[in-house]
Amino acid sequence: MDTFAAAVTLFLIMDPLGNIPIFLSVLSRVAPERRRKILIRELLIALSLMLIFLFIGPGILHLLGLSREAISIGGGLVLMIIAIRMIFPSRGGVMGDDENDGEPLIVPLAVPLIAGPSVLATLVLMAETGPDRSVDWLIALGGAWLVTAIILLMSQQLYKLLGQRGLKAIERLMGMILISVAVQMLLDGFKSYLG
Numbered sequence: 001m002d003t004f005a006a007a008v009t010l011f012l013i014m015d016p017l018g019n020i021p022i023f024l025s026v027l028s029r030v031a032p033e034r035r036r037k038i039l040i041r042e043l044l045i046a047l048s049l050m051l052i053f054l055f056i057g058p059g060i061l062h063l064l065g066l067s068r069e070a071i072s073i074g075g076g077l078v079l080m081i082i083a084i085r086m087i088f089p090s091r092g093g094v095m096g097d098d099e100n101d102g103e104p105l106i107v108p109l110a111v112p113l114i115a116g117p118s119v120l121a122t123l124v125l126m127a128e129t130g131p132d133r134s135v136d137w138l139i140a141l142g143g144a145w146l147v148t149a150i151i152l153l154m155s156q157q158l159y160k161l162l163g164q165r166g167l168k169a170i171e172r173l174m175g176m177i178l179i180s181v182a183v184q185m186l187l188d189g190f191k192s193y194l195g
Contacts, residue, residue, distance in 0.1 A: 006136065014148045043149045086175025
């Protein structure tokens with residue numbers, strides 16, 4: 001996987017367009033003058049967590065005795081589930097029907113909406129399969145995070161421009177692309193295991 005493909009994959013998994021309605025809903029209970037500060041804080045927390053997983057994740061895998069093939073196949077399955085949820089969303093949405101009052105901290109904005117399990121698993125997989133390419137993975141992560149940050153910081157304007165239906169259509173298209181990435185990860189894992 002080249003740097004650009006890795007960045008696109010991470011961006012698709014972060015799914016900022018699909019998360020806009022959730023972000024707006026969670027932040028609706030916060031004073032308007034605090035929203036941008038909270039969003040920036042949550043984006044930085046998510047980036048920090050993703051960087052930790054990119055650089056320390058492979059060490060944890062070695063401690064657990066997991067092979068590259070197991071990570072590739074497991075990551076492909078997780079991506080497949082996420083992609084299917086993007087194409088066929090559940091009624092409760094990503095966060096369910098729970099209402100939380102107050103200012104969000106880490107959960108649900110930073111984790112799991114930006115730095116969710118599938119993003120973290122993908123970062124560990126990239127670091128494990130290409131340990132000599134950490135600069136490439138860092139560039140890919142930085143690019144995907146930056147585009148996600150810009151989209152989420154403009155979420156109010158994008159929601160007004162695209163509307164709920166437009167955002168859903170884009171999210172489903174992104175889900176279709178992500179299914180192809182997940183299938184490729186599965187095929188690579190099986191090929192490596194059987195070959």
